[in-house]
Amino acid sequence: MTTPVRRHRGGAMQGSPVGWARNPLTEFDQLLSEMSGLMESTVGATAPAVAWTPLADVTESDDAFHVEIELPGVKSKDINVEANGQELVVTGEIKEKERKGVLRRSTRRTGSFEYRLRLPGEVDTEKINAQMSDGVLNITVPKAEVAKPRHIEISETSESTENKG
Structure with a gap:
């Protein structure tokens, strides 16, 4: 049995970013998805699933790190958030729906x-806060007091008071 071949017109990929603007992990993920779909359509079943990584944004403010993880359709009871030192680990499972008919x-x-x-940086694991809203898990990880930047005021001394003593 031969597999179908997809051909792109025009040779090079048009409209895709060049250089560092392109994310090779996205392309690799798309390739794996297409290969999985091809395997499923020919064999009828897929290999046991391995853990995958959801999409996330991490930002930093003066007092905390903010993590937003996309988990559409996941219930908060199916998510586990753990912090150990400077490492944050979010695990869980998206359960497959029972369907009638052929998928x-x-x-x-x-x-x-x-x-x-x-x-x-150093974080305060006791004050980590996690909230689920509209399919996005928002985790706030406060920085430890020693890690927070502190503004130091500079005081001025006048020369006239120093020379009098």
């Missing part, structure tokens, strides 16, 4: 996921 194609992710992040 012809699925591009949604299901199964176990894991997101690991090593934070660049």
Whole structure:
């Protein structure tokens, strides 16, 4: 049995970013997804799923690190957030829905996921806050007091008071 060949017209990929603007991990993820779909359509089943990494944004403010992880359709009871020193680990599972009829194609992710992040500074693990809203898990990781930047005021001394003593 031969597999179908996809051909692109025009040779090079048009409209895609060049150089560092392109994210090779996105392309690799898309390739894996297409290969999985091809395997599923020919064999009828896929190999046991391995943990995948959800999309996330990490920002830093003066007093905390903010992590936003996209988990559409996931219930908060199916998510586990752990902090150990400077490492933040979010694990969980997206359960597959029971369906009636034959599933012809699925591009949604299901199964176990894991997101690991090593934070660049000391954090206060006792005050970490996690909230789920509209399919986005928002985690606030406060910085430890020693890691927060502190503004130092510079006082002025006048020469007239120093020379009198």
